[in-house]
Amino acid sequence: MAIRTILTDEEPIxxxxxxxxxxxxxxxxxxxxxxxxTLKKSGGVGLAAPQVGVQRRxxxxxxxxxxxxxxxxxxxxxxxxxxxxxxxxxxxxEYGMIHRPAVVKLQAxxxxxxxxxxxLEGLAAQCADHESDHLDGILFKSKVDRxxxxxxxx
Ligand code: NI
Numbered sequence: 001m002a003i004r005t006i007l008t009d010e011e012p013i014x015x016x017x018x019x020x021x022x023x024x025x026x027x028x029x030x031x032x033x034x035x036x037x038t039l040k041k042s043g044g045v046g047l048a049a050p051q052v053g054v055q056r057r058x059x060x061x062x063x064x065x066x067x068x069x070x071x072x073x074x075x076x077x078x079x080x081x082x083x084x085x086x087x088x089x090x091x092x093x094e095y096g097m098i099h100r101p102a103v104v105k106l107q108a109x110x111x112x113x114x115x116x117x118x119x120l121e122g123l124a125a126q127c128a129d130h131e132s133d134h135l136d137g138i139l140f141k142s143k144v145d146r147x148x149x150x151x152x153x154x
Contacts, residue, residue, distance in 0.1 A: 001033045004052040009090045013050050018057045018135045021071050024113040035060050044089045046127040048134035059131035063124045070108035077105035084126050086140050096144030100126040
């Protein structure tokens, strides 16, 4: 396993729509393992493939309940609303106030291609919505109500 470089938001790949994952093979598993190492080292809660230069529809997240690998994810349902402080590993040091769904029902495939459905709330719902946006080339800064000034972060 290895740490991959996290691209920052001026990179064109972060603004593109990602392609579906078609092969559930060793190469995918290596990518997932590397992304897990990279996320752990970063201190973040979610990481999408385009952030490490791979234009494919997958992300991983760990909001405190263990690592989730979500391949070809689809958000089946968004319910409610929460106002959150949000940042992104691709926009280091920048945070904003944003509205996200309070509950997200997500369908995805695991690393073996098996489909699963999970209902996420709170931070996990925020994270899944943020990471799903990455797969469509959408960055949180384009959706924030406002960015926070450095003295608001204390
Ligand atoms: Ni992000």
